[in-house]
Amino acid sequence: MxxxxxxxxxxxxxxxxxxxxxxxxxxxxxxxxxxxxxxxxxxxxxxxxxxxxxxxxxxxxxxxxxxxxxxxxxxxxxxxSNGNAVTDEPLLNQRGASLVGRTATLHEPVVEGRGRIRLDDTFWPVMGPDLPAGTRVRVTTSNGRDLTIEAI
Known part of the structure; x- marks a missing residue:
């Protein structure tokens, strides 16, 4: 056939x-x-x-x-493929990673290592040492949606 x-x-x-x-x-x-x-x-x-x-x-x-x-x-x-292309915004589609280094005020206290901050118009879950609400913090790392913070 x-x-x-x-x-x-x-x-x-x-x-x-x-x-x-x-x-x-x-x-x-x-x-x-x-x-x-x-x-x-x-x-x-x-x-x-x-x-x-x-x-x-x-x-x-x-x-x-x-x-x-x-x-x-x-x-x-x-x-x-443009996998090696140089871009002026390397973290464009990595929102959590683009927040590393930013400072914010805790919206909710960090209790048992978990809390929330507000950056721009979004609330982000954070991990870090226990801190009261209103503490100024800096984002140190990003793991997907969870941010790790430290007090400044």
């Missing part, structure tokens, strides 16, 4: 698959299908050149397509 389909579509089947995958990328954006579509188009180009050769069987074409898909996805992710 696959052999008959490969023979019927010829080398243009890979081009068709590549274009369908590129169109699917427009519908389902994620910059993933574009690399697999590019691999299909490359196999289609190779098929145009090698179609009449005896070793260019549909199994070989599928293996090359699979290998090119994996390689192109990894290279594409590396090309588009």
């Amino acid at each position: 696959i052999h008959a389909l490969a023979e019927e579509l010829g080398p243009w089947g890979w081009w068709l698959l590549g274009l369908v995958l590129l169109a699917a990328e427009l519908v389902l954006p994620g910059v993933f299908l574009v690399w697999i579509g590019a691999a299909a188009i490359v196999v289609g180009a190779l098929s145009l050149l090698l179609w009449e050769t005896s070793f260019w069987l549909w199994q070989v074409q599928l293996l090359i397509f699979a290998a090119l898909s994996v390689v192109s996805v990894f290279l594409g992710r590396r090309l588009l």
Whole structure:
């Protein structure tokens, strides 16, 4: 069945698959299908050149397509990743970490190591030594949403 389909579509089947995958990328954006579509188009180009050769069987074409898909996805992710990009706001999506060093007044006393402070418009749970409400404190560390404080 696959052999008959490969023979019927010829080398243009890979081009068709590549274009369908590129169109699917427009519908389902994620910059993933574009690399697999590019691999299909490359196999289609190779098929145009090698179609009449005896070793260019549909199994070989599928293996090359699979290998090119994996390689192109990894290279594409590396090309588009900006993990080492320098930013002017490195703590933009780390709100708790951006509060380290700030000072505040305890809104609720710290009892048994737990209390609350108000920074800007948000109440934050804090951990630290027992202190009465109204004490000025400095945020020393952040662990997710919990902040560790010390009296100043």
